Amino acid sequence: MDDDGDRIIMGDMVSVSRRTPPVSEMLSVRTSARDESREFREIFQATYPRLVRMLWFVVHDHELAQEIAQEAFIDLHRQWRTVGSYDRPDLWVRRVALRKAQREAARSVRRVHAERQAAVPETAGAADTGLPDPALRAALATLPTMQRAVVALFYLEDRPMEEVADLLGCSTSTGFVHLHRARHRLAALLSEPVSEEVDGHVD
Secondary structure: OOHHHHHHHHHHHHHHHHHOOOHHHHHHHHHHHHHHHHHHHHHHHHHHHHHHHHHHHHHOOHHHHHHHHHHHHHHHHHOHHHHOOOOOHHHHHHHHHHHHHHHHHOOHHHHHHHHHHHOOOOOOOHHHHOOOOHHHHHHHHOOOHHHHHHHHHHHHOOOOHHHHHHHHOOOHHHHHHHHHHHHHHHHHHHOOOOOOEEOOEEO
16 A cells, blocks of 8 residues: 555544544443442432422422422432532432422412312322321411421421421521421311420420
């Protein structure tokens, strides 16, 4: 082959090598993608069921709670390259889901629908959701959105008030105020006594 032909072939090889990353680099990218997918899947499986149950306390509609949780995880997946490096990606998705739930619950149509749903008798499938009994469900439906969220996070998920306040974007003292009002409202509706102290905080 003449010199011109050699130069053409070598030029093509150099061009291809510049366009194609090394095999080791491609394998590293694929491994990283698999690891990210596995980590996301683990967080979803560990967080989604409890997140749906907690969101129910805010929107009082199981299907809507599922929809909001799914949207929050879609947001998490889209921003996984950033959020996946956080210490607690599960808290990020909870915060996003709670904000979505609060916006939904603020709409009057959703509130009316939620109150009607609370009056529907338990079905065979509803017993498997881990939701409270009908009397408590009806009482919870009367609470303002923020109070329902505080009750769900503090009691259902057993979170300290500092974390509850952080998730809801309020101060710890404000969180306790919402909890205090919710507890007294529920006690009055359910004819039950209220203890004087909650987690070291005098009610």
